[in-house]
Amino acid sequence: MFEIFRRLCADLGYQLLLLLSAARYLPRAWRRRxxxxxxxxxxxxxxxxxxxxxxxxxxxxxxxxxxxxxxxxGQQDQIGPIVxxxxxxxxxxxxxxxxxxxxxxxxxxxxxxxxxxxxxxxxLEILSIDRDDYLVMPRLVALAIAGPLLTLICDGIGILGxxxxxxxQLEVSARLYMDGAFDSLRDSVTWFxxxxxxxxxxxxxxxxxxxxxxIACTAGVQARGGALGVGRATRTAVRDSIIAIxxxxxxxxxxxxxx
Amino acid sequence: xxxxxxxxxPSAPGSPAPGQPLIRFxxxxxxFGKKVVLDGLDLDIEAGRCxxxxxxxxxxxxxxxxxxxxxxxxxxxxxLVAGHDMNTITKPELAxxxxxxxxxxxxxxxxxxxxxxxxxxxxxxxxxxLSEAEIRERVQHKLELVHLPDTWEKFPSELSGxxxxxxxxxxxxxxxxxxxxxxxxxxxxxxxxxxxxxxxIRGLQERLPITSIVISHEVACVxxxxxxxxxxxxxxxxxxxxxxxxxxxxxxRLRRFLGEHLE
Numbered sequence: 001m002f003e004i005f006r007r008l009c010a011d012l013g014y015q016l017l018l019l020l021s022a023a024r025y026l027p028r029a030w031r032r033r034x035x036x037x038x039x040x041x042x043x044x045x046x047x048x049x050x051x052x053x054x055x056x057x058x059x060x061x062x063x064x065x066x067x068x069x070x071x072x073x074g075q076q077d078q079i080g081p082i083v084x085x086x087x088x089x090x091x092x093x094x095x096x097x098x099x100x101x102x103x104x105x106x107x108x109x110x111x112x113x114x115x116x117x118x119x120x121x122x123x124l125e126i127l128s129i130d131r132d133d134y135l136v137m138p139r140l141v142a143l144a145i146a147g148p149l150l151t152l153i154c155d156g157i158g159i160l161g162x163x164x165x166x167x168x169q170l171e172v173s174a175r176l177y178m179d180g181a182f183d184s185l186r187d188s189v190t191w192f193x194x195x196x197x198x199x200x201x202x203x204x205x206x207x208x209x210x211x212x213x214x215i216a217c218t219a220g221v222q223a224r225g226g227a228l229g230v231g232r233a234t235r236t237a238v239r240d241s242i243i244a245i246x247x248x249x250x251x252x253x254x255x256x257x258x259x
Numbered sequence: 260x261x262x263x264x265x266x267x268x269p270s271a272p273g274s275p276a277p278g279q280p281l282i283r284f285x286x287x288x289x290x291f292g293k294k295v296v297l298d299g300l301d302l303d304i305e306a307g308r309c310x311x312x313x314x315x316x317x318x319x320x321x322x323x324x325x326x327x328x329x330x331x332x333x334x335x336x337x338x339l340v341a342g343h344d345m346n347t348i349t350k351p352e353l354a355x356x357x358x359x360x361x362x363x364x365x366x367x368x369x370x371x372x373x374x375x376x377x378x379x380x381x382x383x384x385x386x387x388x389l390s391e392a393e394i395r396e397r398v399q400h401k402l403e404l405v406h407l408p409d410t411w412e413k414f415p416s417e418l419s420g421x422x423x424x425x426x427x428x429x430x431x432x433x434x435x436x437x438x439x440x441x442x443x444x445x446x447x448x449x450x451x452x453x454x455x456x457x458x459x460i461r462g463l464q465e466r467l468p469i470t471s472i473v474i475s476h477e478v479a480c481v482x483x484x485x486x487x488x489x490x491x492x493x494x495x496x497x498x499x500x501x502x503x504x505x506x507x508x509x510x511x512r513l514r515r516f517l518g519e520h521l522e
Contacts, residue, residue: 115370118366119364119365119366120368122325122330124370126330126357126362127430128354128357128358129385129386
């Protein structure tokens with residue numbers, strides 16, 4: 001038990017140091033715009049179809065489940081607000097975070113892990129090329145940008161999925177559903193040109209993106225022992241990212257809605 | 260480092276005093292967990308010569324090289340490189356020292372998403388302000404030096420094992436180092452390619468004012484490239500002799516080892 005706790009603290013410390021070290025190079029991010037664009041392509045464009053599919057069906061499930069219960073009380077007109085708020089506040093950033101962890105986080109860990117076990121990271125060190133500048137910072141920036149971008153898409157498609165179910169299965173017109181959805185979002189105050197509920201969701205996904213980058217890069221650069229080590233790094237990256245997303249999500253929700 | 264080079268590199272860190280070795284291991288001990296890899300290693304390496312380190316697998320040959328470039332530090336004892344104690348060297352000093360070193364990894368350690376030209380140009384693009392034309396000229400020169408003039412656009416996955424090592428060597432040479440470290444340059448190569456790599460190492464040693472340290476299991480490599488050979492076992496030196504004396508030594512452990520590795 002003590003050993004698990006010790007390792008957890010060591011990993012958290014390493015991830016924090018890696019994050020801070022990579023963040024030191026942010027002022028010079030423009031110099032790495034080509035690499036950031038490449039990483040953004042991997043982290044956003046190549047993942048968007050997954051987010052669209054998962055977001056669509058999540059919105060449909062949410063509308064169906066709540067709609068069935070609300071219909072018992074004749075409150076189907078509340079489906080729009082419930083789906084919109086649930087997706088904007090929680091499900092959009094959460095789904096995006098999980099998709100990013102499973103697809104991009106695993107790929108980053110495998111990529112850096114392979115570099116580690118094949119001496120490419122050592123080669124960079126001997127060439128005096130800072131790993132955190134050359135490899136970690138572009139991935140950190142790309143994931144931190146991809147998170148909010150994909151969350152916006154997930155929010156939109158999720159609300160649309162709810163509308164499809166409301167119209168086709170719950171006898172709620174799409175117009176009534178959409179009016180309810182947008183009114184509920186407009187009711188909250190505006191933060192940075194977005195309704196608060198949307199803005200908080202986007203901020204959450206920004207944090208999740210940075211967390212996934214730190215966790216996946218840490219797992220990758222610490223990989224040892226050939227293919228087995230790369231496999232272990234990939235598994236660790238996905239597992240720890242999902243745990244971190246859930247735990248941090250709770251605290252962010254608490255900060256923005258309870259405190 | 261080689262006297263010729265220190266005169267043309269005023270920003271480089273200090274060189275050893277005259278008569279002092281370029282690299283000195285003093286009672287170096289290194290363990291990974293419970294496994295002791297280097298056990299009080301004492302070794303002096305002179306500038307301008309080619310030293311080959313032989314020994315059974317797991318006896319600390321690669322670990323010895325990694326101490327020289329500062330990738331790992333000793334648990335006890337010290338490693339002096341060009342007069343710098345690698346235990347206490349500062350980051351800027353280490354960076355300056357590494358600019359004077361080239362390191363060829365077993366599989367080349369090429370960045371797999373960069374093509375050959377970009378791999379070799381990487382240190383220049385990252386650490387110098389040379390123009391693109393100058394970079395291209397220097398990279399092309401190094402490619403010709405390793406007999407791969409037309410491979411600029413190829414990616415590491417398109418290269419054979421021998422070609423990857425040559426590209427890795429071109430990258431190691433890009434800063435015109437005084438010291439080149441070769442980690443098993445013959446591993447995994449067929450005898451013909453292996454012989455061409457040996458000739459390449461020897462040719463560089465003769466043409467450039469460099470010091471070379473080569474890890475190898477192959478007697479053919481020793482014959483072609485070495486000025487001096489050491490046999491390492493259990494983290495200590497068992498035999499240390501000039502090439503011909505080494506190959507004809509009657510030391511029983513050496514005879515047994517060479518018997519296993521004679522072609």
